[in-house]
Every structure is written in C-alpha cells, then in structure tokens.
Amino acid sequence: MVVVEKIQEMKDIVKKLKKEGKTIGFVPTMGYLHEGHLSLVRKSKSENDITVMSIFVNPIQFGPNEDYDRYPRDFERDKNLAEKEGLDYVFYPSVKEMYPDDFKTVVSVKNITDIMCGKSRPGHFDGVATVVLKLFNIVNPDRAYFGQKDAQQLAVIKQMVKDLNLDIEIVPCPIVREEDGLAMSSRNVYLSDDERKSATVLYKSLNLAKDLIEKGERDVLKLKKAMEDLILKEKYTRIDYIEFVNYETFEVISEVKGKVLIALAVFVGTTRLIDNMVVEV
Numbered sequence: 604m605v606v607v608e609k610i611q612e613m614k615d616i617v618k619k620l621k622k623e624g625k626t627i628g629f630v631p632t633m634g635y636l637h638e639g640h641l642s643l644v645r646k647s648k649s650e651n652d653i654t655v656m657s658i659f660v661n662p663i664q665f666g667p668n669e670d671y672d673r674y675p676r677d678f679e680r681d682k683n684l685a686e687k688e689g690l691d692y693v694f695y696p697s698v699k700e701m702y703p704d705d706f707k708t709v710v711s712v713k714n715i716t717d718i719m720c721g722k723s724r725p726g727h728f729d730g731v732a733t734v735v736l737k738l739f740n741i742v743n744p745d746r747a748y749f750g751q752k753d754a755q756q757l758a759v760i761k762q763m764v765k766d767l768n769l770d771i772e773i774v775p776c777p778i779v780r781e782e783d784g785l786a787m788s789s790r791n792v793y794l795s796d797d798e799r800k801s802a803t804v805l806y807k808s809l810n811l812a813k814d815l816i817e818k819g820e821r822d823v824l825k826l827k828k829a830m831e832d833l834i835l836k837e838k839y840t841r842i843d844y845i846e847f848v849n850y851e852t853f854e855v856i857s858e859v860k861g862k863v864l865i866a867l868a869v870f871v872g873t874t875r876l877i878d879n880m881v882v883e884v
C-alpha cells in the first residue's frame with residue numbers, strides 16, 4: 604500500500620493507472636477507520652482494479668463551534684487497518700496542500716441542503732461538496748463509495764455529479780451497525796459508557812417509526828411525536844432534528860407515501876450523532 608501526500612503525485616499515479624486501462628474505485632473518509640469505512644473499501648475492491656482511500660479531516664466542513672480540533676485522528680492505526688484490507692493507495696494530504704493561502708472557490712448545492720444537517724450546520728455541505736469535487740479531480744475515479752449513514756451527504760454528492768456532468772458512478776453503501784444497533788461512527792469514541800447505552804435509542808426510535816408505519820400510521824406529526832417521546836425518555840439526549848423526506852426529492856413530507864427517508868440527529872451528552880432508515884409503503 605502506498606501513502607501519497609502530494610496532489611501532483613496522486614494525479615501522476617492515477618494518470619499512469621488509467622493509461623494501463625485500470626479502473627479506479629475511491630473511498631473518501633476523514634479517517635479514524637471503523638467497519639463502516641472498511642465495508643466501503645471491500646465493495647470498491649470487488650468492483651474496481653485499484654482502490655484509493657482519502658483520509659483528510661476537512662476543516663471547511665466544520666462550523667466554528669464544532670469538533671474540528673477534537674475530531675479523532677490516528678494515522679498509524681488507520682494505515683494498519685487499510686493495509687490489512689488490501690487497499691492500494693491512501694491519499695493523505697495536509698490542510699495546506701488542499702487549501703493553499705490563495706484558495707477561493709466554494710461549491711454549493713442548493714435546496715436539498717436547506718434542511719436537516721444543512722440547516723443545523725450552516726456551510727457544512729458547501730465544505731463537503733468543495734472538498735469532494737477537489738478529491739474527485741485529484742483521484743479521477745470511475746466509481747466513488749459513500750455510506751448511506753450520511754444520507755443527505757449522499758444526496759448532495761449525487762446532485763453535484765449530475766449537475767456538473769462528472770463521469771463518476773456514485774455507489775451508496777448500507778449502514779454498518781454495532782451489535783446493539785448503534786450506527787458505527789468515528790464520533791462514537793466521544794461517548795461515556797452511560798452515554799453509549801443511551802445512544803442506542805436513535806436506532807430504536809427509527810424502528811419504532813417503522814413498526815408504526817407497518818401498522819398503518821401515515822401521519823408524520825404522530826410518528827415524530829412517538830420518536831421524540833422515546834428519545835427524550837433516555838438520559839443525556841437532546842434532539843437536533845427528526846425529519847421525514849421523500850427519498851428521491853428530499854422534500855419534507857407530512858404523510859408517509861412511497862419511498863421515505865426518516866432521518867435524525869440527536870445530541871447524546873455533547874456528541875451529535877446521526878442515523879436514518881428508508882421505508883417504503
């Protein structure tokens with residue numbers, strides 16, 4: 604496995620691989636790898652000749668009061684995990700390499716970023732779209748792999764690829780969970796033992812909504828209320844948002860119909876966790 608820190612070097616490697624007719628799969632991450640990330644690597648390896656992962660904690664997608672400084676980082680640990688997985692290249696640039704002092708561009712996807720995480724984290728998806736487009740231009744992949752856990756991020760990237768006519772297939776990958784249902788996240792390490800127990804309520808609340816929908820409930824207000832009640836019964840929890848949207852258009856809905864994404868963000872202590880589920884009626 605080769606670690607590449609410079610943009611030009613990564614571009615040169617990719618150019619050579621493409622000349623040899625190799626297909627490239629790309630897995631963008633912020634590191635502190637877990638099984639969720641590794642599932643994307645496995646999927647990419649099964650569909651491409653070469654897999655490149657980026658590890659870059661992107662400062663421009665964090666708000667001023669968010670956890671950029673505190674975000675978990677352990678490159679040696681990540682390198683070992685990536686190597687064991689049989690990854691070909693890790694792109695590991697510095698902040699200066701990605702954002703030189705004269706950097707001036709912002710990529711902004713409109714409308715679908717007005718709700719959910721886009722509303723709670725102003726500017727977040729501009730930061731994501733900007734860095735992902737940069738990474739796409741550096742790695743020039745045939746396919747790129749994103750987790751369904753960040754469902755709104757996935758929608759933003761798909762929209763950007765469509766709007767800007769990029770020749771990249773975006774491959775959504777299912778959410779990988781701990782045994783008790785908690786979605787894997789690098790941020791789970793922030794949780795104390797007690798908070799970790801409370802955190803299982805995110806997935807429980809999604810399952811509650813699914814059960815109620817299966818029993819015939821279609822009223823989103825009632826479904827949200829049932830989820831809120833369950834979440835707030837738990838210690839340490841504070842709800843950021845619970846949203847029901849049309850899976851294709853990301854429009855907020857008041858009645859469950861067709862393919863629906865139920866998404867939520869909940870603070871457990873000071874840690875903000877997200878999760879979601881797709882239901883179809």
Ligand SMILES: Nc1ncnc2c1ncn2[C@@H]1O[C@H](COP(=O)(O)OP(=O)(O)OP(=O)(O)O)[C@@H](O)[C@H]1O
Pocket residue numbers: 631632633634638639640642643748749750751752753776777778779780786787788789790791
């Ligand atoms: N549990 C998971 N299952 C599947 N994919 C995941 C999971 N967690 C993260 N991913 C995906 O891995 C990619 C990199 O995500 P990232 O590095 O932000 O990890 P993360 O664990 O989600 O971090 P955090 O939750 O702290 O934001 C994204 O496409 C993300 O959707």
Ligand SMILES: CC(C)(CO)[C@@H](O)C(=O)[O-]
Pocket residue numbers: 631632633659661664731734735753756
């Ligand atoms: C896509 C991404 C690597 C961009 O920084 C990040 O938002 C993430 O890890 O999901």
Ligand code: BAL
Pocket residue numbers: 633664665753756
């Ligand atoms: N997985 C999304 C990255 C973030 O929370 O900033």
